[in-house]
Amino acid sequence: MRVEIITIGDELLIGQVVDTNSAWIGQRLNGIGASVQRITSISDDMQAIKAAIADAAARADVVLVTGGLGPTNDDITKVALCEYFNCGTVFHGEVLEHIEQLFRRFDRTVSEVNRQQAALPENCEALHNALGTAPGMWFDTGATVIVSMPGVPYEMKSIMADEVLPRLVKRFNAPTILHRTVLTMGLGESWLAERIADWENALPKQIKLAYLPAPGRVRLRLSAIGADEQRLRSELGHQVKQLWELIPELVYGFDEDTIESVVAHLLRKRNMTVCTAESCTGGTISQMLTSVPGASNYFPGGVVTYSYGSKMRELGVLPQTLETLGAVSEQTVVEMADGARRKFGTDFAVSVSGIAGPDGGTPDKPVGTVWMAVAGPDRTVAKKFLFGDNRERNIERSALSALNLLRKEILKS
């Protein structure tokens, strides 16, 4: 199945928006054994859209188009599709009903431009957009499938996952591709590759390994392709187990896990609780913990203590600790974690204090220096990290590492 992606929008060409949709689609298509041959980004221009669709349709089996389906005048993809197929539109009652439903929830009446979103080219099937007013469209010419979706990432993803991928699998009889992902933290990509080189070289040829690095983490994705799903699944499971046994201390989860979902799962299973005491992460850890539905079961709350004063008043950090050792020190994060654990009466407390940058670094403690601690029922442990000079990534890596330290302490408790 040869696929081309066309993304429409001036904002992509002038660089105001980075096209992340295409990478997401590319990954998902891989999951059904399809490969993207070409990605084309063009402006909201009638001729450009029609020409790009015609060119892509001549080369590919499937053309996925995103963008330009909003209700306003600059969104012209639907008109371009009508001109391309030389057809008019028909009204879809069930689409209008869905639009009206969305509007009712917000106590608003449907405007005429939104009502018009229910009019679709006569030769297409409507694809349900659970999260927005612009439906997707599925055209099948026999030779080529052309799909049009909104450019808003969460709407596109929902239509792809629920509507487009299942239809493509059915339409093209795709071979089975299975993926398992092993999630690691604590070792960079190249060192990790050295650690697992022997195992990787011995992989059977129907299983491929990909390294997917992200700040502070490396995901190892194993893909198996073949006809016999059951055999592939058992082979994959076997290799995942072998890999995990090679690097148990680096693996924090599998597949769709996140470090926060793993921590949440461990706490709920043990009926235990955690609170947070954050300085440089500024609330990121509690934000991650509470991003998991049902967080109130194990998370009563936390404090963000950005100033010396709040560290002392809210957490009982001693003035002499801050004066002699500074806010970014082992003693400070230990006192923060112990103080938070007392305050919230939880089983665990996690604390972080560091220099996220760009300012505040010293020769002793350069930007990227971060201390973190976890206080638990039996002990309080602290750990120091030296990250880089990018504020955003320092905050992200601090939060991830702190949650990983918490995970390890829960497992030891």
Next chain:
Amino acid sequence: MRVEIITIGDELLIGQVVDTNSAWIGQRLNGIGASVQRITSISDDMQAIKAAIADAAARADVVLVTGGLGPTNDDITKVALCEYFNCGTVFHGEVLEHIEQLFRRFDRTVSEVNRQQAALPENCEALHNALGTAPGMWFDTGATVIVSMPGVPYEMKSIMADEVLPRLVKRFNAPTILHRTVLTMGLGESWLAERIADWENALPKQIKLAYLPAPGRVRLRLSAIGADEQRLRSELGHQVKQLWELIPELVYGFDEDTIESVVAHLLRKRNMTVCTAESCTGGTISQMLTSVPGASNYFPGGVVTYSYGSKMRELGVLPQTLETLGAVSEQTVVEMADGARRKFGTDFAVSVSGIAGPDGGTPDKPVGTVWMAVAGPDRTVAKKFLFGDNRERNIERSALSALNLLRKEILKS
């Protein structure tokens, strides 16, 4: 000057790497009044590369190619360019010298594959790559300029800035393109479009408007194209002012502003401070406030009070308030904000309590119901929102709306 970008690399098509190069190039080209017509991503495949270059050269004045210039076998852009131009290579002594210099810095000897990087198609000019071994290449056929650069972002950026942009400015007499963006919150895309329809329809034809929606926000981008930069700038400024006067209560910033940077700027200008008291946003607001460098100047800290107990203990919310009105109520968020303001001794406090979902909704207070308050020197205001049923977006929209409410209260203080 019509420009097309071609990015080469399998990693882009399978979604392992997001193409951020194109957005960066698009922004930079805008700065010299050039506009990108199309971005094409293709794999490291000889026929695909040659065809993409031929197609782009037939449409554009300039074709910028990135990727496929590494020393290994899967990098074939240079060979493809030789075949496209039907020419051989010549050796560039100054390029080899630079490669040898780079290797000396790392105490390595130049391998044969790296030496070969100094052999370039005979009809090109070498573009100095200060940060890597693969030089850029500049081809000028008279009709079209074709430029080839490495795909490594920092190498590409250095060649673009130092070599390509100055040459393009000299080679072409392009019109000026200017952009201004007006950032709005509080009204959906279609209602906004209705509100400003008369103004939009009266825009002079050299100015175009684009709607860029994101959860909870709509950015309105005005683009002006012409020859006279000064006149365009003043015309754009005039239209931005007109638009702002139409919808002043919806505009929270301009261009590269974010709601958190706008709030940070207002607080610093007034030498005022803020703290946070968060329930359903779980730390997102403090995380956003502290994402701005220098946040310690106006943000001493905040609390995340997820449980009833922590709301009472940390913020002094009255038991009878929680019992009779519930945690998601006007009175609760008012007491949270007032309590936080007292606790941290700040000028302002912002509080949020709501039902992010997926669970916890009732007929009275469905998922998406969110109360927020801002306590300030003169008064405490509260506001209720009804968002949707997606936990992540409810949290994001709550945090954005709370910061916007804070912004308005700072302006009124």
